[in-house]
Amino acid sequence: MYETPLTKPPLGYARVSTAGQTLDAQLEQLRAAGCGRIYQDTASGAWADRKQLMRMVKELEAGDVVTVTRIDRLARSTFDLFAIVKQITDKGAQFRSLAEPWADTATSTGRLMLAVLGGLADVERDLIRTRTAEGRERAKKRGQHMGRPPRLTPTQQAEARERLAAGEAPAEIARSYAVSRMTIARLRS
Incomplete structure (x- = not known):
């Protein structure tokens, strides 16, 4: 006691x-x-x-x-x-x-x-970090996408890029796909 x-x-x-x-x-x-x-x-x-x-x-x-x-x-x-x-x-x-x-x-x-x-x-934290990095690397080699799935399909992304290039407002394109304006704005990069 x-x-x-x-x-x-x-x-x-x-x-x-x-x-x-x-x-x-x-x-x-x-x-x-x-x-x-x-x-x-x-x-x-x-x-x-x-x-x-x-x-x-x-x-x-x-x-x-x-x-x-x-x-x-x-x-x-x-x-x-x-x-x-x-x-x-x-x-x-x-x-x-x-x-x-x-x-x-x-x-x-x-x-x-x-x-x-x-x-x-401290050792446990390092082991977790190492295993996570190794797992991420293996997933990338298999061609798996890391992180959140994209809100737009590749076809929708291509269409949105064409509309942006034609001068359409990002907010209008975003509304048509029911996504945020930032989702469309990120397609420019």
């Missing part, structure tokens, strides 16, 4: 991924750990914009202790975990996990682990 003396009750954070799951077990553990206020989300851990998580981080004060039952309740990747814990510690608050005693920023071991997580997050 947590042995560092607390001046105020810790804050809890509980999350489940789907509405069919229940927060009951997490809430029970967090209350048993002395959490006075518990922020609760029903959202995927992959979502960065979890409302209650964002609210909790915004309301944090120096000296607060954020408690979770397990670190996977806070984040799904090393990168996300590091980013969230960094936001917590940047506010002068601490982070701890009940199931992983090493994940406690009040201890030197916990701070060391946070530093290691930061390094792992």
